[in-house]
Amino acid sequence: MSAADGADRSLGQLVASATTEMSALVHDEIALAKAQLRQDVKRAGIGSGAFIAAAAVLIFSLPMLSFALAYGIHAWSGWHLSVCFLLSFAANVLVAGLLGLIGVVFAKKAKKGKGAQKTVASAKETAAVLQNVKPHPRAVTASARAELAERVAETAPVARSSS
Template identity: 80%
Template sequence: MSDPARNVHGVESAERSLGQLVAAATTEMSALVHDEIALAKIQLRQDVKRGAVGGGAFGAAGVVLIFSLPMLSFALAYGIHAWTDWHLSVCFVLSFVANLLVAGLLALIGVVFAKKAKQGKGPQKVAASAKETAAVLGNAKPHPREVQDDTVVVARSSV
């Protein structure tokens, strides 16, 4: 099917020129950079989604507090009054406290999700990975090749 002495581009491995090697390295580096950018975008989207959930929970807490207070307060106050025969003003205060507890719980959920979104390390992980890749490539040295009988040996510098 395929000749093992040939590479992906159909050129024999032993006869690849410097230009072909540079072109192959450039292509691979370009693909690596594109993949790391795509990874950063995905991780940033996840952080934005977490922030949106936190903001939604804060908004829900506000909506619950605003819209439920009148109806829930009246229903709860009259219910407490019917069960206990306490003064009606005490029953209204208790119903208001119950509404505050529900809103506080929703706000607490919003805080938890906002902290998770703020602590997201997605882009920082990608940047660290890119720096690590650059450091490895910067320290790379060419591998020695076996010399054929009719080839002239040329010394390479490792700088």
């Protein structure tokens, strides 16, 4: 838009344009907040999924894996069967611990995510900038406009010559 285009627009058109742009800005800020929250929720979902997987591995694999591993260790080493069962249990706890650690890492990432906090800070910054905006020096206030209209009404019309 050139300077001449801006001069040709009425005050109402400029206010309408500013209102439209502010509305678009607010809608964009809301969309950004939603996208950031969606990302944080996805991270939290991955973390909770890892916790659930850790629990499932620990619960469902303990009986079958413990027996298989204990009898395998007994056949390989010849150790007492109770020691072999303890070793198989320790292996299952180790696997569950690793899955739990993965869950903790993803949960911390989701907690660290600033999400909507970034958007709120941006919106506050925009509001602060808009609060400090001063009217253009050529802008006429309503009281000045009324005063000017009174002066024009008081003056007598001037006859103009066609020459």
